[in-house]
């Protein structure tokens with residue numbers, strides 16, 4: 673009886689759609705891109721890329737919030753500058769949905785350094801330099817979940 677139950681539970685678990693690949697990612701339009709008026713053009717690229725907007729808001733991060741968001745980079749030489757920049761003006765935060773969302777969004781935005789980002793990618797088109805590279809994109813399903821939860825409650829997702 674116990675064995676049968678555990679089989680049923682496991683089947684329900686693996687039957688969840690997109691469980692293996694993940695269908696959500698988290699993005700921010702960074703202060704330089706918002707300031708330059710690129711928000712609409714970047715949202716159009718996101719739309720054309722086939723992503724659905726699950727949640728979105730405009731806000732200004734405090735220093736402490738920017739430090740917490742980028743905590744994994746706290747030992748890196750660029751950390752202090754990154755925190756200053758990310759708390760310097762308003763950002764747009766959003767949760768995006770698509771099959772294979774994390775990988776496909778990283779492809780859409782291009783390499784971290786806009787000079788190395790492929791032509792036509794968001795960072796190539798709208799980035800200023802390696803720090804002010806227009807957008808954030810989660811690097812894994814796990815981080816997409818953590819980052820989305822950092823910004824949005826369940827009541828803000830549709």
Ligand code: IDP
Pocket residue numbers: 745750754783784802803804805807808809811
């Ligand atoms: P990613 O955003 O492409 O995932 P990460 O290595 O996770 O790149 O770095 C996080 C952010 O830190 C970058 O998006 C960029 O804003 C900034 N950054 C990364 N490398 C440098 C650097 O060498 N100089 C200045 N800023 C950097």
Ligand code: MG
Pocket residue numbers: 809810811
């Ligand atoms: Mg990263």
